Amino acid sequence: MDKKLIALVTGATGGLGSAMCQRLQKDGYHVIAHYRNQEKADQWAVEMKEQGFVFDMAKADVSNFEETAAMMKDIETRFGNVDVLVNNAGITRDRPFHKMTFQEWDEVLHANLYSVFNCTRNVIDGMRERSFGRIINISSVNGQRGQFGQANYSAAKAGMHGFTKTLAMEVASKGITVNTISPGYIGTDMVMAVREDVRNAIVAQIPVGRLGGTEEIAHLVSFLASKEASFITGANYAINGGQHVY
Numbered sequence: 001m002d003k004k005l006i007a008l009v010t011g012a013t014g015g016l017g018s019a020m021c022q023r024l025q026k027d028g029y030h031v032i033a034h035y036r037n038q039e040k041a042d043q044w045a046v047e048m049k050e051q052g053f054v055f056d057m058a059k060a061d062v063s064n065f066e067e068t069a070a071m072m073k074d075i076e077t078r079f080g081n082v083d084v085l086v087n088n089a090g091i092t093r094d095r096p097f098h099k100m101t102f103q104e105w106d107e108v109l110h111a112n113l114y115s116v117f118n119c120t121r122n123v124i125d126g127m128r129e130r131s132f133g134r135i136i137n138i139s140s141v142n143g144q145r146g147q148f149g150q151a152n153y154s155a156a157k158a159g160m161h162g163f164t165k166t167l168a169m170e171v172a173s174k175g176i177t178v179n180t181i182s183p184g185y186i187g188t189d190m191v192m193a194v195r196e197d198v199r200n201a202i203v204a205q206i207p208v209g210r211l212g213g214t215e216e217i218a219h220l221v222s223f224l225a226s227k228e229a230s231f232i233t234g235a236n237y238a239i240n241g242g243q244h245v246y
């Protein structure tokens with residue numbers, strides 16, 4: 001029997017990450033769930049088990065290059081090379097720009113964009129050697145169109161797709177695809193943390209008339225990870241209920 005492909009999902013304990021882990025495991029991947037916060041991860045593992053899922057897990061602050069490199073080495077030793085990398089970890093520190101602190105800017109750029117370099121740089125050599133890989137970067141509608149209060153987040157998320165486009169060109173001949181997914185507003189804790197009146201005004205602008213489901217994003221991840229998607233690279237998939245069309 002063929003060895004299972006290894007899929008690493010960063011930020012696995014969040015709403016989108018959880019759905020992606022579950023979907024990829026159902027698809028037959030050996031899923032490694034990345035986390036940063038031990039307490040949250042322990043609780044998450046219990047919840048997953050209650051839902052019938054058990055995942056191997058790996059810890060790191062992916063905004064830190066050395067910590068990320070050490071985690072990737074550990075994954076390689078324990079399980080093998082990563083074949084599918086989903087750069088999903090991310091945070092928000094929303095604030096109108098004239099009030100934004102350097103720390104709020106810096107934390108978001110590190111967690112959302114530097115993390116993409118840190119994770120990808122530490123798996124790309126192995127993917128090139130094996131002539132196969134899938135890199136899926138989870139960006140945002142707000143990287144495509146901007147959003148009041150998100151200068152830091154929009155900059156990081158737009159930067160992700162610039163990275164996708166260049167890396168896609170560089171590794172296309174090596175059997176590696178690199179794509180961006182730009183979700184709109186999905187029913188996650190991150191979105192539910194937006195003030196209710198602001199959130200309601202945003203939902204009112206979504207033509208489909210509702211927040212997206214986490215499993216809808218996971219479905220697209222599953223598709224882009226598949227062997228059949230080998231001609232799709234450097235693309236940016238909008239999945240936002242029609243909120244932003246262009």
Ligand code: CAA
Pocket residue numbers: 092094095096139140141142147148149150153183184185186190191194195198
């Ligand atoms: N558009 C235009 N003006 C706005 C505005 C908006 N969206 N939001 C606030 N303002 C105005 C206020 O009315 C106020 O005007 P006045 O000074 O004339 O009264 C002015 O801007 C300043 O308001 P405040 O400084 O008091 O800002 P606030 O505290 O009311 O709101 C904020 C700031 C918390 C950042 C708020 O704008 C907000 O929550 N924005 C939404 C952020 C958002 O969508 N985050 C998404 C998180 S989920 C995610 O990121 C996932 C994903 O990828 C989609």
